[in-house]
Amino acid sequence: MTDVFMNTYHRLPVTFSRGEGAWLFDTGGKKYLDFSSGIAVNCLGHAYPPLVKAIAEQAARLNHVCNYYQSNTTAAFAEKLTAACAPVGMKRVFLANSGAEANEGAFKIARKYSLVRHGPNRHRIVTLKGGFHGRTVTTLAATGQDVFHKDFGPFTEGFAYVPAGDIEALDRALDADTVAGFLVEAVQGESGIRPQESAYIRRAAELCAERDILLIFDEVQCGVGRTGSFLACEAYGVKPDIVTLAKGLAGGIPVGAALAGEKAADILQISDHGSTFGGNPVAAAAGLVVLETVNCPSFLAEITRKGEKLQSVVRGWGHPKVRELRGRGLMIGIDIEDEAWPILERGVAAAGTPPAANPGLLILSAGQKTLRLLPPYIIADTEIEEGLELLRGLLS
Numbered sequence: 001m002t003d004v005f006m007n008t009y010h011r012l013p014v015t016f017s018r019g020e021g022a023w024l025f026d027t028g029g030k031k032y033l034d035f036s037s038g039i040a041v042n043c044l045g046h047a048y049p050p051l052v053k054a055i056a057e058q059a060a061r062l063n064h065v066c067n068y069y070q071s072n073t074t075a076a077f078a079e080k081l082t083a084a085c086a087p088v089g090m091k092r093v094f095l096a097n098s099g100a101e102a103n104e105g106a107f108k109i110a111r112k113y114s115l116v117r118h119g120p121n122r123h124r125i126v127t128l129k130g131g132f133h134g135r136t137v138t139t140l141a142a143t144g145q146d147v148f149h150k151d152f153g154p155f156t157e158g159f160a161y162v163p164a165g166d167i168e169a170l171d172r173a174l175d176a177d178t179v180a181g182f183l184v185e186a187v188q189g190e191s192g193i194r195p196q197e198s199a200y201i202r203r204a205a206e207l208c209a210e211r212d213i214l215l216i217f218d219e220v221q222c223g224v225g226r227t228g229s230f231l232a233c234e235a236y237g238v239k240p241d242i243v244t245l246a247k248g249l250a251g252g253i254p255v256g257a258a259l260a261g262e263k264a265a266d267i268l269q270i271s272d273h274g275s276t277f278g279g280n281p282v283a284a285a286a287g288l289v290v291l292e293t294v295n296c297p298s299f300l301a302e303i304t305r306k307g308e309k310l311q312s313v314v315r316g317w318g319h320p321k322v323r324e325l326r327g328r329g330l331m332i333g334i335d336i337e338d339e340a341w342p343i344l345e346r347g348v349a350a351a352g353t354p355p356a357a358n359p360g361l362l363i364l365s366a367g368q369k370t371l372r373l374l375p376p377y378i379i380a381d382t383e384i385e386e387g388l389e390l391l392r393g394l395l396s
């Protein structure tokens with residue numbers, strides 16, 4: 001591999017050249033079953049024909065138009081996305097390109113809302129310890145993990161962290177005189193696939209409503225059907241004020257979104273915010289296919305069923321190295337006895353040279369001893385079984 005990249009990633013020794021469904025193929029023709037979906041991005045698998053067609057057709061017609069002008073594709077995507085989030089009260093959307101950028105938009109909405117309604121000095125955002133919200137200077141500040149708060153200071157002021165699940169700590173932290181927003185992942189992704197407890201989220205929503213603090217769900221990883229409902233927060237029966245999305249939203253094309261409900265939908269006005277690429281027509285065309293495919297009850301029910309099947313197979317092993325299993329839908333964390341990274345390495349190394357057809361397995365980690373499984377939604381039952389057999393072999 002080239003050495004001109006800055007040294008920011010610990011890359012495994014495999015170079016992919018193409019994909020199809022739940023499978024990836026490397027430059028030597030070896031095949032790999034994909035239980036990672038490019039970190040919850042390729043939610044419809046690889047080279048999904050309707051997605052390929054929509055991207056190709058849009059690229060051939062018009063691939064970019066700046067936000068001085070209008071695009072029917074972008075408008076259709078924004079309408080469909082807002083409608084998909086309407087059950088939890090979302091009314092308007094700002095389109096961006098990534099999860100971090102979506103969260104930056106959410107912070108601006110929450111701070112301006114608070115300024116307009118309550119005056120200055122009420123700008124703080126409370127987040128959870130162990131959360132993950134992105135890599136920009138502000139989203140790092142929002143990320144409640146000390147490892148991220150070094151080397152790049154000064155970080156953006158005004159973030160405070162509370163332990164997940166501790167209602168008393170949250171009650172103390174949500175100070176009505178200084179706090180604008182509470183930001184939470186319904187299911188924490190990077191820190192080990194940890195779903196929030198129902199009672200905690202319900203109480204948090206009450207506290208936020210009482211104090212007019214905006215409740216913000218970062219659904220960048222757990223949204224867009226990943227947990228078996230279009231938004232993971234639907235499972236809690238609460239109404240957020242802001243929801244952010246990105247990773248899976250356009251099935252592999254960069255896109256991000258910050259949606260707002262009744263309270264904050266009209267807060268951002270002309271020139272308050274912007275993004276050159278945000279709402280790009282190619283990303284919007286891809287996003288439309290994802291929404292049309294994923295946001296339908298029978299498709300979402302299949303995600304839940306496949307996730308339950310996956311979990312029940314792993315439970316059935318009674319494997320001595322499996323310590324705990326967590327997750328919802330096709331977002332699953334497995335705590336193991338050993339370090340996770342060598343298992344990822346073995347998954348790649350397991351791929352045999354064709355035609356000796358033994359495939360490799362692509363999985364992720366989330367913390368030192370947690371395996372993270374994020375298979376594409378279109379994965380077949382037989383592929384789930386095959387991948388889990390491979391995983392069992394990698395553990396032993």
Ligand SMILES: *Cc1c(COP(=O)(O)O)cnc(C)c1O
Nearest residue numbers: 098099100132133134189220221
């Ligand atoms: C990945 C992720 C982000 C950051 O998204 P980028 O597109 O990498 O900026 C933010 N929040 C959560 C929950 C994520 O999983």
